[in-house]
Amino acid sequence: xxxxxxxxxxxxxxAIGAGMAALGVGNVFGSFLESALRNPGAADGQQGRxxxxxxxxxxxxxxxxxxxxxxxxxx
Amino acid sequence: MHQFAIEPMFGTxxxxxxxxxxxxxxxxxxxxxxxxxxxxxxxxxxRRQLVPGRWQxxxxxxxxxxxxxxxxxxxxxxxPYVPYVFSLFMFILVANLLGMLPLGLIGVHPFTFTSxxxxxxVLAIMSFSxxxxxxxxxxGLHFFALFxxxxxxxxxxxxxxxxxxxxxxxxxxxxGLRLFVAMTxxxxxxxxxxxxxxxxxxxxxxxxxxxxxSSFALMIGISALEVxxxxxxxxxxxxxxxxxxxxxxxxx
Numbered sequence: 001x002x003x004x005x006x007x008x009x010x011x012x013x014x015a016i017g018a019g020m021a022a023l024g025v026g027n028v029f030g031s032f033l034e035s036a037l038r039n040p041g042a043a044d045g046q047q048g049r050x051x052x053x054x055x056x057x058x059x060x061x062x063x064x065x066x067x068x069x070x071x072x073x074x075x
Numbered sequence: 076m077h078q079f080a081i082e083p084m085f086g087t088x089x090x091x092x093x094x095x096x097x098x099x100x101x102x103x104x105x106x107x108x109x110x111x112x113x114x115x116x117x118x119x120x121x122r123r124q125l126v127p128g129r130w131q132x133x134x135x136x137x138x139x140x141x142x143x144x145x146x147x148x149x150x151x152x153x154x155p156y157v158p159y160v161f162s163l164f165m166f167i168l169v170a171n172l173l174g175m176l177p178l179g180l181i182g183v184h185p186f187t188f189t190s191x192x193x194x195x196x197v198l199a200i201m202s203f204s205x206x207x208x209x210x211x212x213x214x215g216l217h218f219f220a221l222f223x224x225x226x227x228x229x230x231x232x233x234x235x236x237x238x239x240x241x242x243x244x245x246x247x248x249x250x251g252l253r254l255f256v257a258m259t260x261x262x263x264x265x266x267x268x269x270x271x272x273x274x275x276x277x278x279x280x281x282x283x284x285x286x287x288x289s290s291f292a293l294m295i296g297i298s299a300l301e302v303x304x305x306x307x308x309x310x311x312x313x314x315x316x317x318x319x320x321x322x323x324x325x326x327x
């Protein structure tokens with residue numbers, strides 16, 4: 001396998017990370033909704049934490065995108 | 076890709092400081108435009124009418140939003156940082172939304188400068204240096220207590236200190252990277268789908284009607300999602316900045 005092919009395969013494999021981040025982001029919002037529907041009174045106060053969790057989960061998916069972009073355009 | 080290319084508008088070659096070209100680029104142009112739009116938005120909403128009109132209500136809603144954000148995450152000590160976080164939030168929001176405008180229809184190509192790490196990195200460094208300056212100003216060397224949470228067992232202190240130090244130092248990178256990659260990824264996705272539409276239409280009526288139309292419908296949906304992402308990323312930037320300011324002001 002030549003180096004160019006290996007780079008493209010690596011960039012494709014990095015896309016798995018985007019799917020994993022999808023699981024994470026879905027889990028964040030799913031858990032929030034689940035507990036917000038149990039206790040709607042407390043839900044509004046936790047919106048900040050919801051978005052912190054979302055940001056942390058999303059960042060790791062975006063890092064997968066960065067890895068694939070680096071493999072395609074830079075490496 | 077052409078939409079991410081930075082091109083000098085005027086003052087091309089001979090404007091240099093220390094060997095670095097400081098030509099006025101399209102990136103700088105859209106930064107100025109974002110600032111002007113933001114200035115106009117604030118100017119027409121700050122006429123202090125006793126009975127606020129729609130515009131003033133919009134401005135007051137945004138300022139109250141950031142005010143509440145800082146009050147809930149920093150507490151009473153967060154009041155002095157409202158102007159900074161508000162400008163940061165509105166500037167990023169306006170920049171993201173300006174980059175989404177379909178001005179290509181009339182031949183003007185919008186440039187999303189938040190899709191460049193140089194721009195978002197500087198914003199992140201500004202937030203990070205405010206945290207450092209405020210932290211060392213208020214607490215002196217006691218600011219390092221941030222890296223050792225209360226109740227850490229003594230044998231664990233070196234490891235916890237190291238981990239907290241690393242997680243503190245990557246903050247500006249994660250802050251800038253998140254915004255830059257989110258905007259870049261959204262625009263690349265739209266570009267790829269637009270390429271599907273054009274190429275399938277060129278391949279014949281059959282492909283154009285099946286692949287092209289469905290891609291176009293998807294593009295409309297993704298554009299709506301991108302507007303949501305633009306707002307969420309601006310909010311996340313402001314939220315994380317206020318959390319980091321909370322660390323500097325209140326030390327855990």
